[in-house]
Amino acid sequence: MVQENRIILSEREIPKAWYNIQADMPNPVKPPLHPGTGQPISPDDFAPLFPMNLIEQEFSVERFIEIPDEVLEKLLLWRPTPLVRAYALEKYLGTPARIYYKDESVSPAGSHKPNTAIAQAYYNKVAGIKRLTTETGAGQWGSALSLACKLFGLECRVYMVRVSYNQKPYRRALMKLWGARCFASPSEETAFGRKILQEDPDCAGSLGIAISEAIEDAVNSKDTRYSLGSVLNHVMLHQTVIGLEAQKQFEAINDSPDMVIGCVGGGSNFSGISYPFLRDKIYGKKVDIIAVEPTACPTLTRAPFGYDFGDTAQLTPLLPMHSLGHDFMPAPIHAGGLRYHGSSPLLSQLVVDKLVEARAYNQLATYRAGVTWAQVQGSVVAPETTHAVAAVIEEALKAKEEGCAKTILFNLSGHGFLDLSGYENYLDGHLSEYSLPEEEIERSLKLISQYPRP
């Protein structure tokens, strides 16, 4: 009997605890700092934004944190997700490499984002919170949180960057379908939004403005909190269910990846698939962990590591991370989920410690990879995911050159059904490469040197 395309876990095999890489990092992550005092901030400082049970996870160094039954019940709506062997791509490339992907596109929202949205909605619910606010750019995170809030009976208010609100009506409809209220940001809902609209009624909005509105909305109401879909430690924690499942799936076929690949914006899908394997690497196992980002926003490959704000409006604490500067405006590439000026502090530290290798591709290279995938494997992956596919193809061809039958795993973080205009623009020859000029890097170096050094 030949091995099957898909390795499926039974539902009782779903991981019962998340893996917290803070327990095993050779160098612990630096603390967030108060921008005024330059001193580490305490869990209490986060209380206006998040419920205490999530803040505890943010600071925890426990290796495993139990997944509550109520969260498992919702995750089982689509998890465990399949581990799939990409036989067709292997054959097409003529590579001796075995290529596997973890298919996170099968969630109701079409990406890995609900893994943490479900957990965050649950913890807010048990803390007595009635309403969550968040921001969204292209809409992946906003729709995932809308779904999670609906499943737990919470209200959800999403501030969506106005230009995306107008350009992505389907994402907006998805949030509405799941019962959320979605506002074009800047909006009339907040003082900050009204102020900006007064100055510029046609303002297209930005993620920075949307974050400010979501935070203002949350802190001004006792039973409302804010929710973030990436960057923070507890978000990475919730996503490790991806890699933990993948480990069980590889055990079932007596294989193990020599290489784990994921795309990186804030870092959540990448961390989710890679941290359980990274734990083995820390304790001596040979496995390459590769983070892939766009050359238009090369945070891990080219930006300095330092303290910077997580948002444009400087409302967050200073976070220790690779950052292109909190006022950095990335080029309008189609992989909206990768257009973030900073990166997860945990991931940044792991890159500094050379446990994770980062590389960058331009969007012409990644769309070429995405089109190859669609025409050979059939499925349409998200523009973000094409970055991982580009690295997989490069590594599979290298393995062919070297005659090396290595096992490659990548995270298929989402499908591209709501992002087909990017593919069309690529096929019509309307896309630009976008690579960041050296001046931008120098600019971010200068900006970040104003803050304390990690």
Added chain:
Amino acid sequence: MVQENRIILSEREIPKAWYNIQADMPNPVKPPLHPGTGQPISPDDFAPLFPMNLIEQEFSVERFIEIPDEVLEKLLLWRPTPLVRAYALEKYLGTPARIYYKDESVSPAGSHKPNTAIAQAYYNKVAGIKRLTTETGAGQWGSALSLACKLFGLECRVYMVRVSYNQKPYRRALMKLWGARCFASPSEETAFGRKILQEDPDCAGSLGIAISEAIEDAVNSKDTRYSLGSVLNHVMLHQTVIGLEAQKQFEAINDSPDMVIGCVGGGSNFSGISYPFLRDKIYGKKVDIIAVEPTACPTLTRAPFGYDFGDTAQLTPLLPMHSLGHDFMPAPIHAGGLRYHGSSPLLSQLVVDKLVEARAYNQLATYRAGVTWAQVQGSVVAPETTHAVAAVIEEALKAKEEGCAKTILFNLSGHGFLDLSGYENYLDGHLSEYSLPEEEIERSLKLISQYPRP
């Protein structure tokens, strides 16, 4: 151990033969007639349109027809599809019924359509055909055939109704991504298209015109054939892989459906899931088979059974079926795949013989069901599929009233990610109910009475 949400077959359990209901029908389907002579047409008459291996399947009364290995290999890219228990919906409705769905939305194109597209592309390929033409309305079928042609190295030319071509850019992009050429119909590619454009340069197009263009394109070239995504016997045959898998999955949990439900346009997803169960019914097993259609296009519930053309331009043979008349123009409901004036001849005969029960819902009722599904089960189903969901909810509530723990199976024929504007219109209160007035039925009765009686 509680039963799991999903029942997954291993890949080696995929059915190795399709089930042909023509072997078991109490009354055989009537033959297609030549419109000029009124005499049954022969297989050879189909030769300009289809390769002989598919024509043989069209006329075959063999009970099982082997699935070629090359077709199985491609189907395994996403098959077997999961059988999933909708626990959350059961709980929400408080019903003792067990609700299962067969998830056909997991195919690369997002619906059941590739099941026959793959088979048709294969049979054309082995017959030496280089190019396939087809028409598409909303784009589900066009994208499925584009994918299949790409996987088998055939050219694909899709004539897409102009109004959809302009309104559904994502579907168009999907076809382009899979290497097909997609033309707004009426087009400059055919004599028929040019003639119409000369008379009316702004013509919005219709499925009838698009079929005429696709057929003209096919018959004028030696190495080109035409491909149809529904209605014909061989299409129903290829779709039975759905029901055959479901039977194996129910065996694995020692259950069996008391009721099988699917939505109906031309009949392909409905036939696919129900015919294997219908075979058991023919031989005495008690199982209700329910076909659900829109009140805007009530072919099986209200239209006369007779001989009529399959297309508006009267290029096809006369087919024995329920028909609202080949020039019927259905109301602009969002379930584009159910806006067909006729129905599969096989299915029509089974309705005449009372083996299949047909019912109709208006689109306000079906969207209400679709929104309930999305908010309870999480996933977004296609507008067509909401018709099946509406019937499932009605039956589950009836079972609750009767205190009857029956098992209900329905076909989740596709996802709704590319149809979210319909949901948004419903949520915004912009949709009309649309039910067909009595005059339309009388009109179709009059039209069909002009042709031979079955």
